Amino acid sequence: MEKNIIAINECAKECHMAAVNGGWWHDDNGVKKDRNVGELLCLxxxxxxxAMEGARKDLMDTxxxxxxxxEVELADAMIRIFDLAESRGFNLGETIYEKLAYxxxxxxxxIENRLKKGGKKF
Ligand SMILES: [Mg+2]
Incomplete structure (x- = not known):
């Protein structure tokens, strides 16, 4: 598990660095800026x-x-999630495993509770 946590966090760092190097975390004068978290979550x-549209229409990526x-849009979502998480200094790898355990x-x-009336159906 520890190596997976490290790998996830390394991937997050790589995604964030790609965004930094792409200029997404700097203003027009090249000064590092924070980004609107609501905007990042919407992205x-x-x-x-x-991804839903691709699944709905059974499309191949362009x-x-x-x-x-x-598959490609889910990857895009992960790239954006990793970028945001790394920008906030989150330990996403550890948190994923902690949440899975919880x-x-x-x-x-x-399952028995999900099948009861009022249980989660999906
Ligand atoms: Mg996309």
Missing amino acids: IHSEISE HLKHKTMM NKTRADHK
């Missing part, structure tokens, strides 16, 4: 919406033509 959501649009303890995630 993540926009990638998820693109850039990576050998991949489905859904979710195993949740009553509302247990």
Whole structure:
């Protein structure tokens, strides 16, 4: 698990550095700036919406033509999530595993409870 945490965080750093090097984290004078978190979250959501459209229409991606649009847009969403997480200094790798472990303890995630009236259907 530890190596996965490290790999996830390394990927987050790489995604953030790509965005920094692309100029997304600097103003027009080259000065480092913070970005509007609401805007960044909406951009993540926009990638998820693109993935949904690809799935809905069973489309192939127009850039990576050998991949489905859904797969590529999910990758875009991950890239944006990693960029945002790294910009905030989050330990996303650790948090993913911590949340996975916590979710195993949740009553509302247990199959028998999900099948009850009012349980989570999806
Ligand atoms: Mg995209």
